[in-house]
Amino acid sequence: KMEKKSEINGHAMPSSASTARMLENSEEPVEEDQQQQQEEKKKKRGCKERLTRFLSRNLLVILTVSGVLVGVGLGMLVRGMNLSKAQMSHFAFPGEMLLRMLKMIILPLVVCSLVSGAASLDTRSLGKLGGIAVAYFLVTTLIASGIGVALAFIIKPGVGAGALNTNSLGLESVSSNKETTDSFLDLARNLFPSNLVAAAFRSYATDYKMVAVGNDTNGTILYQKVPIGTEADGMNILGLVLFAMMFGVALRILGEEGEELIRFFNAFNEATMVLVSWIMWYIPFGIMFLVGSKIVEMEDVVLLVTSLGKYIFASILGHIIHGGIVLPLIYFAFTRKNPFSFLSGLITPFTTAFATCSSSATLPSMIKCVEENNGVDKRISRFILPIGATVNMDGAAIFQCIAAVFIAQLNNTELNAGQIFTILVTATASSVGAAGIPAGGIITIAIILEAIGLPTNDLSLMLAVDWIVDRTTTVVNVEGDALGAGILHHINQLEMKKHQQEVAEELEEVKVESVANVQAEEETSPLVMHQTKILEGMPEAIESVL
Known part of the structure; x- marks a missing residue:
């Protein structure tokens, strides 16, 4: 139912x-x-x-870029107020604070990042990556010098500007009596600072004094120029970079004993990066006043641009060619990736470079953005970027070469092939020792001029427009470092993949061998054979009992 x-x-x-x-x-x-x-x-x-x-x-990128634009407008407004020098310095105060913060963080950042970077890479890959980095820096700087010289001969900024002199622009003359050989010897001396603590705020510089060495036949006293060592203000980053790298390698070699100190430097490094992330939120506000104060302090721009317009144009064009075409092409050749999508993640450091004119001051934000936005390995970025900020000066090499040819044209001096070659080599070598600070490249132009035997009294013309040219110079310097880090990251990844494949292949071989050995043992071992016989006989015995 x-x-x-x-x-x-x-x-x-x-x-x-x-x-x-x-x-x-x-x-x-x-x-x-x-x-x-x-x-x-x-x-x-x-x-x-x-x-x-x-x-x-x-948000930070938008704020930083808008900070520059607002700064330009603010500068134009305040420029009409005819401020006194004291009022100008008060107006520039927030910008000065930004520079001080960025410079404060450079020393711990460079030392700790290099120690932990060198210690985290094994010695073999460290040597290989270091070699590739040095080759990349040298080649790109040489290309930059070549572009500078070529543009200077095509545009001829100094031809017809012979009537220009420092008096017409009301400039102070700049004199440098440094010998070329001594500048290169100073570079080597700064690589090995005699006092590490002093290297944090001073670098070695050769000066000269005239010493009486006797009388000649007429009774006149003979003087000789004697080089003497002096301490110049400014951090000796080159020496600190070399020491930190060597120290990192030494800790790596120590093994277990060095691990605690490596951990200390890693922690110090991470803490420094946290400080950097805080400072980066002040950057837009500081940049606004940095740019604004520069516009307020400007001299008569029209006069400068009309008289030195060709020089400014040649320098900026050189930077656009090198930064917009040559460097991205080199990056693409190595990685087969879009260089401009890589660079788009670095707008904040580029804006900082444009405003501060200092590749050292841009270093903190560059390391942070390269790691977070572009996913570059920490070990690579913290190893290569501090070195690049010190050694790799593509933008500086371009404008130094243009300046040297410009001054030769001003003085109606025909440059021969030997002198052009000297300019190229000297610009490449001396840009290594150029300080990563505003107007750091002007001193190195003096070295180039000394090397080709030209007077250095026209250098004040370069100083007059340095604040214009230096902005694009720093952006190109920083771009070269960033793309170098990208290339090294790519090469390192390829190496790691290759290594992993090799390890996997080795493991497979080991597995095959172990399987073969087990079979062989089963066949030969009398114990195994005895056991198998017993097991084979077991079912019959059970059946019979049942």
């Missing part, structure tokens, strides 16, 4: 199902409307989320 009832109930089911279906059909349009509304809401929400995500990710 129960079964029949259930059958009857079962027969009743289709009718109820059909009524439910009818109800569902009547509800379908309502549900469709609801679904459409939900989809629209999702789309709106998706757009909002995307926008907020974009803003949160690029």
Whole structure:
């Protein structure tokens, strides 16, 4: 009976199902409307989320760029107020604070990042990556010098500007009596500072004094120029870089004993990066006043541009060619990736470089952005970027070469092939020792001029427009470092993949060998054979018992 009832109930089911279906059909349009509304809401929400995500990710970039633009407007407004020198310095105060913060962080950042970077890479890959980095820096700087010389001969900025002299522009003359050989010897001396503590704020510089060495036949006193060592203000980053690298390698070689100190430097490094992330939020505000104060302090720009316009144009064009074409092409040749998508993640450091004119001051934000936005390995970025900020000066090499040819043209001096070669080599070598500070390259131009035997009294012309040219110079310097880090990261990844494949292949070989050995043992070992016989005989014994 129960079964029949259930059958009857079962027969009743289709009718109820059909009524439910009818109800569902009547509800379908309502549900469709609801679904459409939900989809629209999702789309709106998706757009909002995307926008907020974009803003949160690029907020610092937007603020920094707008800081520069607001700074230009602010500078133009304040320029009309005819401020006194004291008021100008007060107006520039927030910008000065930014520079002080960035410079404060350079020393711990460079030392700790290099020690931990050199210690985390094994000696073999450290040597290989170091070699590639040095080759990259040298080749790009040589190309930059070549571009500078070529542009100077094509544009001829100094031809027809012979009437220009320092007096017409009301400039102070700059004199440098440094010998070329001594400048290169100073470079070597600074690589090995005699006092590490002093290297944090002083570098070695050769000066000269005239010493009486006797009389000639007429009784006149003979003087000789004697070089004497002096301490110049300014951090000796070159010496600190070399020491930190060697120290990192030494800790690596120590093994277990050195691990605690490596951990200390790693922690110090991470703490420094946290400080950097805080400072970066002050950058937009500081940049606004840095740019504004520069515009307020400007001399008569029209006069400078009309008289030195060709020189400014040649320098900036050189930077655009090198930074916009040559460096991205080199990056693409190595990595087969889009260089401009790589560079788009570094707008904040580029803006900082443009505003501060200092590749050292840009280093903290550059390390942070390269790691976070472009995913470059920490070990690579913290090893290569501090070295690059000190050694790799592509932008400086371009404008130094243009300046040297410009001064030769001013003095109506025809440069021969030997002198051009000297300019190229000297610019490449001396840009290594150029300080990563505003107007650091002017001193190195003096070295180039000494090397080709030209007077250095026209250097004040370079100083007059240095604040214009130095901005694009620093951006190119910093771009060269960043792309170098990208290339090394790519090479390192390829090496790691190759290494992993080799390890995997070795493991497979080991597995195959171990399987073969087990089989061989089974065949030969008498114990195994005895056990197998017993096991084989077991079922029969059990059966017989049963």
